Amino acid sequence: DAGVIQSPRHEVTEMGQEVTLRCKPISGHNSLFWYRQTMMRGLELLIYFNNNVPIDDSGMPEDRFSAKMPNASFSTLKIQPSEPRDSAVYFCASRSRPGGFFSYEQFFGPGTRLTVL
Amino acid sequence: QQQVKQSPQSLIVQKGGISIINCAYENTAFDYFPWYQQFPGKGPALLIAIRPDVSEKKEGRFTISFNKSAKQFSLHIMDSQPGDSATYFCAATMTSGGSNYKLTFGKGTLLTVNP
Numbered sequence: 001d002a003g004v005i006q007s008p009r010h011e012v013t014e015m016g017q018e019v020t021l022r023c024k025p026i027s028g029h030n031s032l033f034w035y036r037q038t039m040m041r042g043l044e045l046l047i048y049f050n051n052n053v054p055i056d057d058s059g060m061p062e063d064r065f066s067a068k069m070p071n072a073s074f075s076t077l078k079i080q081p082s083e084p085r086d087s088a089v090y091f092c093a094s095r096s097r098p099g100g101f102f103s104y105e106q107f108f109g110p111g112t113r114l115t116v117l
Numbered sequence: 118q119q120q121v122k123q124s125p126q127s128l129i130v131q132k133g134g135i136s137i138i139n140c141a142y143e144n145t146a147f148d149y150f151p152w153y154q155q156f157p158g159k160g161p162a163l164l165i166a167i168r169p170d171v172s173e174k175k176e177g178r179f180t181i182s183f184n185k186s187a188k189q190f191s192l193h194i195m196d197s198q199p200g201d202s203a204t205y206f207c208a209a210t211m212t213s214g215g216s217n218y219k220l221t222f223g224k225g226t227l228l229t230v231n232p
Contacts, residue, residue: 104220
C-alpha cells in the first residue's frame with residue numbers, strides 16, 4: 001500500500017511566486033482533504049472534495065489559494081502569488097466512503113513543508 | 118461552536134509513567150471522537166477512536182475515557198515509552214448529516230517520554 005503521496009516534500013520559494021502542491025490519494029478513496037498545519041493555528045481544513053467535486057472550500061484563506069481535482073487519483077493546491085505568511089506544512093488526506101466505524105478515518109500524506117521567503 | 122479544546126500543550130513523562138491528555142468539546146451533535154498521533158516529519162495517523170455509547174475503549178497501552186455529560190474525553194497512555202514521543206491530536210465529528218466529513222481537531226499535545 002503506497003498510502004497518500006504528496007509532492008514535493010519541501011518547497012522553498014520567494015514571495016510572489018506561484019506554488020503548486022500535488023497529491024495522489026489512496027486508490028478507491030472518494031474523499032480528499034487539504035489541510036494546513038502551523039504552530040499558531042494547528043491543523044486547519046482548507047478544502048474538501050467528494051467524488052472529485054469541491055464540497056467545502058470555506059477554509060481556503062483567500063483568492064490566492066485554489067484547488068483542483070481533475071480525476072480520482074490526483075489533486076493540486078495552488079498558491080498564486082505566495083506570501084511569507086503562507087509558510088506552513090500542507091497535508092493531503094483521503095478517506096473511503098463512510099459505512100462503518102473506522103470508515104471515518106482520514107489517511108494523511110507525509111506533507112509538503114512550504115517556506116516562502 | 119465547533120471547537121475542541123485540548124490540554125496540556127506539552128507534556129513530559131518518565132518512561133513507564135502514565136501520560137494523560139484531555140479534550141473538551143461543545144457541540145453535542147459530535148458522535149465520533151478519534152485520536153491522531155503525529156511523529157516529526159510525518160502526517161497524523163489514527164491511533165484510537167470512540168463513540169459516545171461507551172465510556173471507555175482500550176487498545177493495548179492506549180485508552181480513551183469518555184464522559185458524555187461533561188463533554189470531555191481523554192487519552193491515557195500506560196507504561197509510556199520513548200517511542201510514544203509524538204504530537205497527539207484529539208478530534209471530533211458528526212457521523213450523520215452534511216458535515217460528516219469534517220474532523221474538528223484540537224491544537225495538539227507534544228508528548229516527550231524521557232528514558
